[in-house]
Amino acid sequence: MKLLVGSSFDTITVGAIVRKAGVSRSSFYVHFLDKFDLMEQLTTKILGELEDHYETTHWNDENIQLLRTSCNNKVPLPTTVVILEHIRKYEYFYRDRYREPAFVVRLSELLGSHLKIFKDETFAIFLAYGTVGYIGRWLSEGLKSPVNELALRLTNVARLSLQHVWLEEPFVELE
Template identity: 30%
Template structure:
C-alpha cells in the first residue's frame, strides 16, 4: 500500500476548495490557474503537478463528488424511497458549498449535465429492478422525466438555501417517486 504524503493531500484539498470558492464569485471561464493558485496559496506548478488544466481539475472534482453519491446510492438501493432519498439529501446538505455552487454557476453546465446523467442512470437501475414500465410511455421518456424532475428539485433546494430539512424533502420526493414508480395500471415487462 502506497502512503500518500499529507502535504499532497493538503495541497489538493486547498486547490479544490479554491475552485469552489472562486466559482461562487465568478464564471468558471473567467477563472485562471493563477487565480486558483493564489486562492489555494500554492504555486501554479503545484496545480500542474496534479491537474492538466482547470478543466481537468473541474472534471476530477465533479467525478469525486458524483462517485461518493453513487456509492451512497448503491448502499441505499435496498431501502424504500423515503429513507434512500433522505440519505442522498443528507449527503447533498453536508456538501452544500460544492453542490450549490456547481448547480448555481452559469459557468458549469457540464456539472448539471453530469449530475442529470447520473440521476437518469440511477433511476434506470431502479426501473430495471422492478422490471416494469407503463405500456404507454417509453423507457427513455420516463427516465428523462424523472431524472430531470429530481435534478430540478435538488437544484431548487440547494440554490434556495435548503428551505426544507433532508427528512421533510425526502418524505415529499419519496411520495412522488413512489407514485411515479407504482402507477402501473397498464404495465409491460422490460426486455
C-alpha cells in the first residue's frame, strides 16, 4: 500500500515489495504467486471491508426516511459518508485500481448489489455506476471536496433518482 503512494502498481516490483515489507522473497512467494496475486488478495480484502461497511449502515427505516426527505436536506446518508471515508483511507489503492476498467465494473456491481431499495434494477445500476464515476472524479481531483460535502451531493442525486419511483408506488423491499 505504501508503495502505491509514489508509484503505479505496474512499476512496482516484487523486489520493492519485499524490501518495503521487510520480508524475504521466498516468504513473499509462500503467500502469493506473484505481485498480481498480491494485488488481487489486497483488492478482495479492501472491497470486503467496504462491503462490511455497507452491512453495518444498511437500508434501515431510518436511512430510507432520511433519503425520502427533501432534496434540500443538508444531511447525507450515513452509508455514503462511510463509503467515502473508506475511499479516503485507501486513496492510493483506489487511484491505482481505477485505471483498470474491470475494477471499476467490479466496484460498481458491488455497490449496485446493495441498493435493494430500488424495485427496478435499472435505477440501482445507474446510481451505482454514477456513484463510482463521481468517486473516480473526486480521486482524480485529489479528494479536494470534504467527505460530508461530497456525500451530501451523492445523497441528493439518490433522492432525485428515487423521487420518480416513489411517485409510481410504494416499493420498499428490504431483506
